[in-house]
Amino acid sequence: xxxxxxxxxxxxxxxxxxxxxxxxxxxxxxxxxxxxxxxxxxxxxxxxxxxxxxxxxxxxxxxxxxxxxxxxxxxxxxxxxxxxxxxxxxxxxxxxxxxxxxxxxxxxxxxxxxxxxxxxxxxxxxxxxxxxxxxxxxxxxxxxxxxxxxxxxxxxxxxxxxxxxxxxxxxxxxxxxxxxxxxxxxxxxxxxxxxxxxxxxxxxxxxxxxxxxxxxxxxxxxxxxxxxxxxxxxxxxxxxxxxxxxxxxxxxxxxxxxxxxxxxxxxxxxxxxxxxxxxxxxxxxxxxxxxxxxxxxxxxxxxxxxxxxxxxxxxxxxxxxxxxxxxxxxxxxxxxxxxxxxxxxxxxxxxxxxxxxxxxxxxxxxxxxx
Numbered sequence: 001x002x003x004x005x006x007x008x009x010x011x012x013x014x015x016x017x018x019x020x021x022x023x024x025x026x027x028x029x030x031x032x033x034x035x036x037x038x039x040x041x042x043x044x045x046x047x048x049x050x051x052x053x054x055x056x057x058x059x060x061x062x063x064x065x066x067x068x069x070x071x072x073x074x075x076x077x078x079x080x081x082x083x084x085x086x087x088x089x090x091x092x093x094x095x096x097x098x099x100x101x102x103x104x105x106x107x108x109x110x111x112x113x114x115x116x117x118x119x120x121x122x123x124x125x126x127x128x129x130x131x132x133x134x135x136x137x138x139x140x141x142x143x144x145x146x147x148x149x150x151x152x153x154x155x156x157x158x159x160x161x162x163x164x165x166x167x168x169x170x171x172x173x174x175x176x177x178x179x180x181x182x183x184x185x186x187x188x189x190x191x192x193x194x195x196x197x198x199x200x201x202x203x204x205x206x207x208x209x210x211x212x213x214x215x216x217x218x219x220x221x222x223x224x225x226x227x228x229x230x231x232x233x234x235x236x237x238x239x240x241x242x243x244x245x246x247x248x249x250x251x252x253x254x255x256x257x258x259x260x261x262x263x264x265x266x267x268x269x270x271x272x273x274x275x276x277x278x279x280x281x282x283x284x285x286x287x288x289x290x291x292x293x294x295x296x297x298x299x300x301x302x303x304x305x306x307x308x309x310x311x312x313x314x315x316x317x318x319x320x321x322x323x324x325x326x327x328x329x330x331x332x333x334x335x336x337x338x339x340x341x342x343x344x345x346x347x348x349x350x351x352x353x354x355x356x357x358x359x360x361x362x363x364x365x366x367x368x369x370x
Contacts, residue, residue: 026048059288079111167215223257283314
């Protein structure tokens with residue numbers, strides 16, 4: 001399990017090595033066809049900042065070779081905001097005095113119909129809060145069963161499950177699972193997730209192994225930028241990617257780097273901020289490090305950044321997202337989990353992609369043919 005591998009890695013030594021990277025380390029990484037984690041650390045270090053243009057060209061080259069000029073489109077549907085966790089940064093926090101919603105199957109189907117009117121989406125991501133007693137595996141399986149009538153590719157972002165539950169959902173029609181580790185800092189993890197099932201670091205970080213053992217076709221992973229030193233967290237995720245590729249080589253992997261924004265009205269404030277330039281550097285570094293990994297930008301990112309980066313390394317994007325349950329039809333005014341930055345209509349998102357010389361793709365044939 002990957003938690004055992006993490007025990008061998010020092011957070012502090014990793015941080016020191018990143019910030020100790022030299023220009024020579026960066027040039028060596030840029031000259032290699034296949035980079036290792038040490039090279040990745042050099043490419044995300046401050047020493048690589050003068051080489052962003054070179055990194056952008058390499059990232060674009062490798063992306064074109066593997067993915068062509070396509071951007072895979074998807075849309076999320078939040079089916080519940082009922083959650084038993086106490087994540088200090090999340091709007092669905094169990095102690096947040098808000099109305100809790102669990103969509104009925106009739107409401108879920110109405111949401112699917114409303115989504116199909118927004119654009120020719122075939123890739124849907126079903127998202128729930130973590131409340132297995134009220135919206136557990138049976139509930140998820142039923143939402144998947146109905147989704148199969150409308151969408152050819154179905155992914156889920158739910159509480160970490162057992163290998164047996166992942167296997168069951170794969171048989172029910174789930175093509176992939178996305179799970180955010182949030183941070184790989186084992187000691188600090190509990191500070192952000194003090195109560196609920198999400199407080200169990202090992203159960204969460206080993207969930208990716210369970211997805212792989214279940215034969216899940218695709219696995220998505222991510223770090224929430226704003227909790228801990230982002231360069232160190234991203235290095236841990238890069239190690240995790242390599243580990244999963246070695247152990248579950250048939251599985252397709254994707255990575256996400258959502259950035260927290262400064263909260264208004266006294267909400268949780270991010271401990272670190274990532275600039276737009278640093279986001280670009282990280283994206284280029286991940287593409288140079290791994291030519292095959294899918295890099296996803298959600299509507300958390302502003303339109304201008306998404307329009308620019310879709311030609312330089314990003315391969316998957318969402319459009320017209322609602323981050324509240326029933327946001328497309330049933331309850332459009334409900335409380336969001338987080339605010340989106342790119343609120344454009346689907347057609348406008350696609351126009352921006354095409355203006356960058358890329359083509360929106362609605363169906364993932366690789367998943368469909370699996």
